[in-house]
Amino acid sequence: MSTILQALRGMNDILPDEAERWEAYEFVLAAWAKSYGYRPLRTPLVEPTALFRRAIGEVTDIVEKEMYSFTDQLNGDHVSLRPEGTASCVRAVLQHNLLYDGPKRLYYHGPMFRHERPQKGRYRQFHQFGVEALGWLGPDVDAEHILMCARLWEELGIEDLRLEINSLGSAEERAQHRHALLAYFESHAGQLDQDASRRLHSNPLRILDSKNPDMQTLIRGAPMLIDHLGPDSKAHFDAVRGLLTEAGIQATVNSRLVRGLDYYNRTVFEWVSDRLGAQGTVCAGGRYDGLIAQLGGKPAPACGFAIGLERLMALVEDHPPAPTSTEVYVIHQGDEAATVAFAVADEMRRVGMSVILNCGGGSLKTQMRRADASGAVLAVIVGEDELRSGEVTLKPLRAQGEQWRTSRTDYIEQVAELLLGQNEDEQLEDENGRTGS
RNA sequence: GUGGCGGUAGCUCAGAGGUAGAGUCCCGGAUUGUGAUUCCGGUCGUCGUGGGUUCGAAUCCCAUCCGCCACCCCA
Numbered sequence: 001m002s003t004i005l006q007a008l009r010g011m012n013d014i015l016p017d018e019a020e021r022w023e024a025y026e027f028v029l030a031a032w033a034k035s036y037g038y039r040p041l042r043t044p045l046v047e048p049t050a051l052f053r054r055a056i057g058e059v060t061d062i063v064e065k066e067m068y069s070f071t072d073q074l075n076g077d078h079v080s081l082r083p084e085g086t087a088s089c090v091r092a093v094l095q096h097n098l099l100y101d102g103p104k105r106l107y108y109h110g111p112m113f114r115h116e117r118p119q120k121g122r123y124r125q126f127h128q129f130g131v132e133a134l135g136w137l138g139p140d141v142d143a144e145h146i147l148m149c150a151r152l153w154e155e156l157g158i159e160d161l162r163l164e165i166n167s168l169g170s171a172e173e174r175a176q177h178r179h180a181l182l183a184y185f186e187s188h189a190g191q192l193d194q195d196a197s198r199r200l201h202s203n204p205l206r207i208l209d210s211k212n213p214d215m216q217t218l219i220r221g222a223p224m225l226i227d228h229l230g231p232d233s234k235a236h237f238d239a240v241r242g243l244l245t246e247a248g249i250q251a252t253v254n255s256r257l258v259r260g261l262d263y264y265n266r267t268v269f270e271w272v273s274d275r276l277g278a279q280g281t282v283c284a285g286g287r288y289d290g291l292i293a294q295l296g297g298k299p300a301p302a303c304g305f306a307i308g309l310e311r312l313m314a315l316v317e318d319h320p321p322a323p324t325s326t327e328v329y330v331i332h333q334g335d336e337a338a339t340v341a342f343a344v345a346d347e348m349r350r351v352g353m354s355v356i357l358n359c360g361g362g363s364l365k366t367q368m369r370r371a372d373a374s375g376a377v378l379a380v381i382v383g384e385d386e387l388r389s390g391e392v393t394l395k396p397l398r399a400q401g402e403q404w405r406t407s408r409t410d411y412i413e414q415v416a417e418l419l420l421g422q423n424e425d426e427q428l429e430d431e432n433g434r435t436g437s
Numbered sequence: 438g439u440g441g442c443g444g445u446a447g448c449u450c451a452g453a454g455g456u457a458g459a460g461u462c463c464c465g466g467a468u469u470g471u472g473a474u475u476c477c478g479g480u481c482g483u484c485g486u487g488g489g490u491u492c493g494a495a496u497c498c499c500a501u502c503c504g505c506c507a508c509c510c511c512a
Contacts, residue, residue, distance in 0.1 A: 118503090
């Protein structure tokens with residue numbers, strides 16, 4: 001063991017059983033995003049460190065202590081593995097001037113990197129599916145994002161996510177509130193715990209989020225951000241909530257909901273599960289109207305959110321999508337038959353069947369066992385007898401019925417028929433299963 | 438990053454100073470070309486790693502790595 005190198009801490013291999021689930025989810029999520037008019041964007045995993053420092057904020061935990069940052073040995077560039085997707089997305093949009101002909105709906109997915117202490121649902125390399133709408137002022141887009149999440153949970157059969165939403169107001173309103181907050185906490189400095197004292201000047205908003213029971217009274221008395229919202233921000237927030245109510249989506253306003261990235265303003269939201277322990281946030285996002293200008297673009301509003309794929313998939317572990325299975329397993333005996341079997345497998349694959357050709361020899365019994373274990377619907381046997389008569393043997397492995405021999409010129413049609421019949425049976429079973437439960 | 442718990446066969450786990458085990462999986466066989474079940478046989482481990490204590494360590498001690506839980510924070 002000691003001589004075998006391991007994956008880095010908090011970075012996981014996704015083995016075939018799980019990887020099949022991943023592919024299924026990636027497919028479902030991409031189709032979902034597309035159905036709302038979002039288009040894919042792929043950006044590099046490595047970006048200039050400055051991008052994240054400017055976008056996420058210098059004093060955030062992510063930038064201060066969680067980024068994989070290093071110096072490119074060859075040219076001295078300061079680069080970082082991306083800790084989230086929005087910064088890269090905005091960078092790409094600006095670099096290629098994608099907003100030149102109007103607003104854009106975009107989605108992305110892939111690995112993100114944060115150097116945190118791993119736990120279940122929290123990894124150093126984790127995966128997000130992100131959705132961004134750039135160029136719309138809202139509140140319709142804000143509501144669209146929350147709505148599409150709700151519909152996705154329905155589609156995936158997740159029923160216990162609760163929605164928390166808040167408004168952070170504009171940058172000016174936040175600054176005002178920060179002032180009031182600072183004054184309040186400074187006048188009660190004696191009641192602040194260690195964490196709160198530390199955050200007092202770096203990020204006083206975060207004090208509101210403290211879980212320390214001794215702090216709750218103090219926090220309840222603190223100035224509320226929502227009371228510092230101007231008429232525009234208030235109208236925006238009300239409009240978002242109105243649209244959600246119209247759509248029948250229940251949201252809890254959590255005035256202490258604060259996102260960990262500096263770029264957020266106005267609407268922020270989180271979908272939270274109680275089944276994931278301390279890592280309950282499955283999906284979160286909000287509006288970031290200032291970021292585009294902050295990164296040097298022509299000012300434009302935007303909002304977006306990201307889903308943590310590990311967390312999402314942990315919620316539906318009990319109902320994994322069925323993996324696609326092999327249809328045909330080709331068995332053969334003897335050198336000459338091996339050549340024929342090779343060609344037979346190739347022929348079937350070229351008409352679209354998924355075929356495993358037995359490799360590595362083995363007795364007929366052994367090969368039959370492998371065929372059974374492969375999940376194939378049908379075994380095609382090429383033995384010495386078949387070779388002499390120019391035939392193959394077809395043996396159904398799942399359905400009733402005996403094996404039979406057929407000529408090598410027309411066996412494919414019979415295989416196709418058999419597979420078709422099998423698929424119909426499965427669909428029937430599927431439907432019965434669904435209506436029956 | 439802080440604190441707590443854990444790591445024994447590919448997998449699930451028992452063993453708590455005295456010869457490393459069970460189930461499962463995998464492999465081979467049960468009269469020569471056929472899957473499940475059953476029966477028989479077999480492989481598998483530096484007991485996470487490295488030190489220390491001891492006549493003797495999977496077992497006790499220290500360090501370290503990895504995982505889990507809480508904090509911090511977040512998807």
